[in-house]
């Protein structure tokens with residue numbers, strides 16, 4: 001504990017914690033909707049796409065990689081949502097193709113046009129997150145803060161409509177809600193959050209940030225509002241604890257955060273089975 | 277005349293499901309929609325609710341009826357059984373477009389939701405979890421939500437399917453009560469006996485044809501068939 005307090009005097013530690021906790025907040029808010037709409041596969045697929053986009057940006061040596069990664073991920077998010085709704089085996093397979101394809105192309109690009117001497121190190125850090133969260137600049141943190149405020153703000157303002165569309169899209173549409181718009185909005189926000197989260201835990205573990213807090217909360221609470229709030233609290237706690245632990249005992253950041261989430265999920269499941 | 281269909285064709289992108297549907301519905305009518313599985317009843321209701329566009333023909337709502345809102349109760353299978361939401365949250369979501377453009381529900385919305393729950397005898401369930409309710413209670417919650425959205429028309433897709441006979445009969449009583457209060461009800465049902473008891477008019481799907489008759493005509497036609 002003392003050690004942690006000591007670490008907190010370093011700006012990079014404070015930056016990492018701030019960015020991590022905020023990212024976790026955004027992913028958890030969205031996660032509840034995605035899980036309940038049975039769209040959590042999009043999180044997984046998009047993180048692979050974001051990896052591919054990251055590779056393209058690296059190969060083109062674009063310094064502001066967001067310019068490439070964000071729009072590409074957004075476009076795929078919209079495509080996936082459209083495909084996912086027309087469900088069926090073909091839709092499913094198309095999604096798998098897109099996400100695995102993006103991954104493979106990304107890896108291939110990084111190998112053919114190496115941008116640094118240590119390719120496997122680069123790939124590994126893009127996939128599993130790296131120490132990059134410990135090297136954030138204050139500008140990175142500001143970007144992260146702005147994105148989180150936007151995502152959280154939109155979520156709060158749209159909360160009632162998001163609930164209606166999540167619970168029963170047909171009813172919402174029959175009542176005159178523009179459900180297409182809200183689905184699009186959800187897709188776009190998902191893309192933003194995934195790109196944000198990728199810097200924290202890496203591409204592969206990003207969907208864990210989206211899925212775990214939502215599933216944990218749904219084990220504990222029966223009202224949508226409580227599930228949302230608890231999901232946010234759980235996600236932020238897990239991010240704080242995970243990042244602190246990884247710094248103190250020098251473990252990989254992303255994997256540690258996910259493991260903390262797994263423990264919380266197990267605890268919530270246990271509590272639920274005791275209550276029943 | 278509140279709703280009029282003339283030579284209406286309903287269906288999806290891949291083609292029509294039912295054609296040449298003709299009917300006129302007056303305010304306060306209680307209309308049963310009956311017919312075989314897959315004959316297009318749900319498709320018609322979705323068209324009336326504005327979820328899908330008519331493929332052909334005419335569907336007109338009287339003046340402002342459509343804007344005032346139809347209350348739609350979807351076929352039960354569409355809603356997830358394990359969705360974490362309280363009864364109050366769900367009923368209130370019927371007001372989602374009535375908040376006067378603001379993002380949050382106001383006192384009037386909450387009052388309306390309260391009234392509708394009271395009307396259906398579920399006000400004591402308000403804080404309960406939807407996923408822990410019985411099938412009959414769940415349907416009442418969805419009906420209360422539809423009432424929050426509806427000024428004058430209810431579109432109900434098999435509201436009693438999957439309910440035990442007692443719960444089904446309570447549900448029928450609720451719906452008839454609403455109809456007595458002046459609500460136009462268009463309801464899909466497999467229960468021909470209850471159609472003969474409660475309905476004013478019956479829309480029957482058979483093959484890809486439909487006919488729209490009064491209860492009396494329907495009864496005598498059935499008598500002839502036997």
Ligand SMILES: Nc1ncnc2c1ncn2[C@@H]1O[C@H](COP(=O)(O)OP(=O)(O)O)[C@@H](O)[C@H]1O
Pocket residue numbers: 288289290293311312313314315316317318319320
């Ligand atoms: N989303 C859809 N897209 C294409 N066809 C559909 C869709 N939903 C239902 N259908 C088809 O439309 C027909 C009528 O279905 P439906 O209206 O649900 O029948 P009913 O409610 O009378 O049992 C069925 O053959 C069904 O396969």
Ligand SMILES: [Mg+2]
Pocket residue numbers: 317318319351
């Ligand atoms: Mg049906």
